[in-house]
Amino acid sequence: MRMTDKTYRVIQWATGKVGTIALRHFIENPIFELAGVLVTDASKAGKDAGEIAGTGSTGILATDDVETIIATRADCVHFAPARQDIEMVCRLLRSGKNVVSALGPFYPTDRCRADLEAIEAACRDGATSFHGFGIHPGFAGDILPLTLMRVMERVDHIHIYEVVDQLANPSNYIEIMGFGRDCEELLASPSRQPEAPYFFAQSMALVAESMGRTIDNLTTKLEVVSAKRDIPYPGGVVKAGTVAGQHYEWTGWYRGAPLITYHFYWKMGDQDLSEKWSCGDTGYRIVIEGNPPMELTMPEPKTTEGGVRYISLWTAMAGVNAIPALCEAPPGFASHRELGVFGPQGLTGRRPAQSGTFSSPELEP
Ligand SMILES: NC(=O)c1ccc[n+]([C@@H]2O[C@H](COP(=O)([O-])OP(=O)(O)OC[C@H]3O[C@@H](n4cnc5c(N)ncnc54)[C@H](OP(=O)(O)O)[C@@H]3O)[C@@H](O)[C@H]2O)c1
Known part of the structure; x- marks a missing residue:
């Protein structure tokens, strides 16, 4: 099957600057079907994902309950919280969901060996794959x-x-x-x-x-x-x-x-x-x-989009665009070397968003 014929059920984990951009893309790009949204901010829990992303309503409500997300069937989690949590990444992998993470690890080195081994073991158990993404690390410098x-x-x-x-x-x-x-x-x-x-x-x-x-x-x-x-x-x-x-x-x-x-x-x-x-x-x-x-x-374009810098957009899309390739990859840790050359799916023929702006209030580096 050609990748373009497939759709992917995805979960957005955390809705900060990077997560909100990914969430909006998941809502708008027909190759993705939004399956869930994990938030840590209690004031966002129960809100429609579209309200958080600044789009129309989706019927998918954000939750701050980790167990609900673990129990949700999905092909991949786009993981973009403020803090690294390898244990949680491993739980997601073991629950049968592939994971792309903005926090890495990105490539095996001695310093991240223990995290990698934990991820590899979880991938084996869940028959799933993991990829660390970002603009840097993850793209500009590698x-x-x-x-x-x-x-x-x-x-x-x-x-x-x-x-x-x-x-x-x-x-x-x-x-x-x-x-x-x-x-x-x-x-x-x-x-x-x-x-x-x-x-x-x-x-x-x-x-x-x-x-x-x-x-x-x-x-x-x-x-x-x-x-x-x-x-x-x-x-x-x-x-x-x-x-x-x-x-x-x-x-x-x-x-x-x-x-x-x-x-x-x-x-x-x-x-x-x-x-x-x-x-x-x-x-x-x-x-x-x-x-x-x-x-x-x-x-970096001088303008911002709804108050969000392009560095966040580059980061979010580095993860989003890797999802179809990761879902098709054999189980295990997948750096750029394992993923190889892949074409982003569903980017052409999309019109600019009609309504809404990103909701992230803070600007970032
Ligand atoms: N590799 C790269 O190139 C690259 C580039 C940029 C960012 N990043 C990484 O990507 C991640 C997201 O970046 P961002 O700019 O979106 O950050 P952000 O705007 O600060 O958002 C992080 C989100 O994490 C959740 N959160 C808040 N406190 C938390 C805590 N104590 N523990 C876990 N999660 C918490 C919140 O989600 P809710 O609002 O949904 O509750 C928050 O909105 C960060 O870890 C950042 O270091 C990587």
Whole structure:
């Protein structure tokens, strides 16, 4: 059977920025049949999924009861909660539902081995499959450079640039990332968790191992720039002299040479930074040094859609579009390498939504 002839019963797990976009797509794309919605926010429980997604009514009511969801028959769960919960992922897999998760794991590395083994065991029990999805990790730093280098004859060093402007799109990440902190103090004690590079190293390992190489070691750097003057934003003020820009640089090395570097530029606008970075516009940029040199940009459109950034849309769709392929895959953990080349289903011939906007109130990185 061709995939296009099939429909897939799906459950949306959590309706934040990513989950709400996926939910709306499940309601609107006829290849999907919405089977359930899990919410943690009690005020959303009992609401029609369409009310949460900003579409017409669906007859599917959101629930905060996990057991109801476990008992619901579905082909796949699009898992997008705020916190990782491998035990819950395994319950879903054992209950006979495939799972795509925005929280990974994305690719086997030593650091996520225990989670992977648990997932593999649950997949065996439930005859189901699992895929970790996202824009980064999950796309911009792994499958995208791998695809680009297929027309190259020599690869020297792969760079991925993620540029986020928190002044243009303020979010709670201004505080979480430590904007407004003392510069020296942030350098000594960065706001990003020490484990974060190893989380992204799953994407590095996917690239390296697909090329027949390994990531031998990982190094990290952090530079900050300060605010030239006070920078007001809706939730407060980044005071002059405090952190207004952060550049994290994580490099995976192979035999003493840098193979892949992830650059994360997070800033409070451009005008009032003590140093202007030439990091490009917001979005993602893939630069591959080699022959021929390769460069591809994924600029984030300046506009937002109903208050939701495209980074959330890219993330949501990375999971949604993998569902048909995952449902057809043999049981087990499926990274991009196992899923291989697949075509997203049901994207053509769709008209823009007639009514409603996304309901997520918060903006994000
Ligand atoms: N790989 C990538 O590239 C990538 C990119 C973006 C995001 N992500 C990940 O995707 C997930 C969703 O992102 P998002 O931007 O949609 O986040 P979000 O807007 O903060 O939404 C998360 C949702 O999780 C539920 N939730 C709230 N508190 C929770 C808790 N303590 N435990 C479990 N769930 C809770 C809520 O769902 P209800 O409102 O339905 O109750 C909330 O709306 C996050 O884990 C994020 O790290 C990955």
